[in-house]
Amino acid sequence: MNFELTPEQRELKEWAHTFAEKEIRPVAAYYDEHEEMPWDVLKKAAKVGLLSYTIPEEYGGNGVPDLISSLVVGEELFWGCAGIATAIGGIGLASIPILEMGSEEQKKKWLPLFCDPDQVRLGAMCLTEPGAGSDVVSMTTRAVRQGDEYVINGTKTFITNGGIADVYVVFAKTNPEAGYAGVSAFIVDGKTPGISSGKKFKKLGLRASHTAEVRFDDVHVPVENRLGEENMAFLGAMKMLEHSRPTVAIAAVGVARAAYEYALSYAKERVQFGKPIYYNQAISFTLTDMLTKIEAGRLLAYRAAWLADEGKSCNMEGSMAKAFCGDMAMEVATNAVQILGGYGYMRDYPVEKWLRDAKIMSIYEGTTQIQKRVMTRMM
Known part of the structure; x- marks a missing residue:
């Protein structure tokens, strides 16, 4: 090692x-x-x-x-x-x-x-729907083949860059009766007629990113834009999510580290009862727990990524990392707010933002509960 x-x-x-x-x-x-x-x-x-x-x-x-x-x-x-x-x-x-x-x-x-270094072009992946998150079988977006084209109809939700993307990758059912074995994926140019932006969401955190619904109304896509074989995209989506879980895990580590570093600096400077609060065991022990869990989370994420880099499955390890780090970030950010006390609750200090940002880490790309379901199956 x-x-x-x-x-x-x-x-x-x-x-x-x-x-x-x-x-x-x-x-x-x-x-x-x-x-x-x-x-x-x-x-x-x-x-x-x-x-x-x-x-x-x-x-x-x-x-x-x-x-x-x-x-x-x-x-x-x-x-x-x-x-x-x-x-x-x-x-x-x-x-x-x-x-x-x-x-x-x-x-x-x-x-x-x-x-292109001179032009920002945005991408978006359209998988989640109003009635279908982790339950891909419940997807209702359809792609019907008509000659050399597919016609896509449906609504996707919680889409990062939704409605403003230059390129979409859209998952849709091409064989609705086949369940998991009836999903295909398509590359869709953002300027294609029939694409429109629905509701732009106002979020608890991640407010600097654009999240919205995307509607596809008779969107015509050439057959050559289909990713892989027809009806085989579910396996690709699962492989993609397997590799994205370590990425979300490390994102949670980054947020947690920011909150921890700020709380540590504050604890060394904030004086109460004649000494910095860092020297109160209740504070210093909380900080050691925060740091320990950040380091543990990073190692879990690195191990899952190493397995992927070696061409091995990281399904279990990626879910472990994602589940652990998502909850860890929320715990660390909450403790950072607590260490700052009343100041931590105020928007004049950045820890409340990190707390709001941390919550999504246990939700998107598969909730903590979904990760545990994956691990249960693997066990």
Whole structure:
């Protein structure tokens, strides 16, 4: 076992941390307060290659060498701001299924769009529906083949970059009677007639990212835009989610680390009863528990990513990491608010934002309860 980052990974960490510290942290409160897309930050991220760091070099991206390296970058971005990091990562939500399920021709056509340093192009993955979250069988969006096209009808919800994306990857039923074996996936140009934005959601956290419904009304998509074989997209979606769970886990680590570091600094400076509150055992022991769980969460995420990089299944380990880190981030952020006391409850201090941002970590990409269901089946 080797617990050291490679020299290249250390450079990636410094690269992402510097961007988060200089470009994300100073504006995080503004975008959270105004619930706006951070276009200026996205433009700067495009210039330095942070919008395409997960896309291989042969398609124009920065091509980080493995999933662990991607996690190293992701932790720093979420340390900066979870909402802005989600807006940045939204590009990957479309590129990942194309990388996982697409043909070489599809990859060469679509992935370079996300890699232009002079233009921000957004991606979106459309899987969740108003009546179908983790229960994919309940999906009602249909894709009906008509000659050399498919016609898509349905509504997707809770979609990052929904309604404003340049490229969508849409999951729809092509054989409704076949359950899991009747789902297909399609690359859809965002300018295709029939795509419209529904309700834009006002969220508890992640306010700097755009989340909305997307409606597909008689949207015509060429057959060559189908990802993989017809009716086979469910397996691709599950593989994609398996690899995304360590990414969400490390996002939770980034948020938790931000809250912990602030609480630690505050505890060393806040004087009560003649000494910094850090020297009260109730405070210092809480901080040690916070740090221990952050480190444990990072190791769980790294192990799942290592398995994926080795070409092995990380289904169990990814679910462990995601479930643990999602709950851990909420616990750490709550403790950070408690350490600051009344100040922690006020919006003048950033810990209340980290608490709001932390909650989503145990919900999206499969709730903690869904992860435990996955683990139960694996056991």
